Amino acid sequence: MSKELKTGIVLIIVIIAFIWGYNFLKGQDLFQPNNRYYKVEYNNIGGLTKASLVTLNGLKVGKVDEINLNESPEKRGHLIVQFSMHNDFKFSKNSVVKIYSPNPLSGSNLAIIPSYTGEDAVSGDFLKGEIESSLFTSIGERLDPIQSKLEKVIVSADTLFHRVNNVLDKKTSESLRNSVQELELTIVDFRTTLGSVNSLMNESSADFKETLKNTKSITANLSKVTDTLANSNIGEIMKKAEMTLSSVNSLLDGMDKGKGTFGKLVNDETLYNNLATMSKELEELLKEMKLNPKRFVHFSLFGKKAKPYNEENNKVNKTTQ
Structure with missing residues (x-):
């Protein structure tokens, strides 16, 4: 075998290995040709790329081959994803192909949700597509309304600050500054007054203590007086006073009616006239x-x-x- 032939054979083997390795990295196996092709239409593929995996019940059964835009006018902007399967798993045309993300840090893949009712799917059929909400998609959906409200709040705040800037012109700012200075002076005066009051209280504390002492003494004396009154027979005293007042009332009533010597002396007009004549x-x-x-x-x-x-x-x- 000549040297040139050996070189050509080695070159061919290197080229074949390169082509096989390139396709293998893309997810294509030259030694296991694709058997079936299916298409799915989505309005958003959520990060799906060529060579993304296709799984069925968690088992890898194929890969994404092509992603193309739908050229029909009524579905402009939609995407058609074509994927291939390397085995002969059978499922019906009612099966669903869902885009999902295995974890938040990885790309998206396709998962076939098989259905075994109805006509079997054949190569070239269009299957129904769905998108599974990922963690970031759910967060995004929840944050969209918040973002809208936050934008409105920011706009309102910007308008408010603009109006505040219009109100706080040079004259108003100067007046506000003067008011703050006057408030500061007032606080200083108030502190001075509090200091004076504290000094006065310190000076008067001795007198105040003496007053409290005297008050305590008076209270003690009053307590003794009240104890004496409580221990005395107030009821008996009041009863005797009532009897005395009753006797006095009887005496005055008799005098008013002319009873007794003093009553006759007071009520007898003849005696009064005689006394007047005699005088x-x-x-x-x-x-x-x-x-x-x-x-x-x-x-x-x-x-x-x-x-x-x-x-x-x-x-x-x-x-x-």
Whole structure:
């Protein structure tokens, strides 16, 4: 065998190995040709790529071969996924091909949910497709409404801040700054006042303690007085006082009715009139004795008679001598 022939054979083997390795990395096995092809239509493939696995009840049975856009006008934007199977598993056309993600960090694969009712699926048939919600898809679906509301809140906050900026112009900012400074001065004055009050309280604490001591002493004395009153026979005293008042009332009632000496003295008008007359006559007698003393003490060597009583002169305090 010539050297050139050996080189050609080695080159052919290397090329075949390269082609086989390239297709093997793509998921194609040249020594096990694909038997059947199926197509599924999706509006979103969720990260599915060529050479993604196809499983049936968890067993790898094929791979994704092609992903193409649907060119029909009524389904523009939809994707047609073609996958192939390497074995002769049979299932009906009612089976479902679902896109799923084995874990959050890996890509998507296809899972055949087989159905055995109805006509068997043959190569080239279109199967029904579904998408299984992954963790991130569910989170995204939940976050979409929150994102929309958050955007509205941000817009409202931006509008609010814009209005606040319009309100807080230079003049308003200056007034607000002055108000803050005045508030700070007020707080300083308030602290000074509190310091003065504390000093006053410290100075008055001794007097306050003495006052409390005196109050305590007064309270103790009052307690003793109340104890004495509690121990005394208040009921008996009140009873005797009531009897005394009753006797006084009876006495006053008898006096009012003219009973007894003092009652007759108070209520007898004749006695009052006699006393009044006697008082008047006594007054006239005293005046007469004062004006004409010789009428009562008379001494005459020559037998001269005293002048008689003159009522008119007595009324005007005039002597008759």
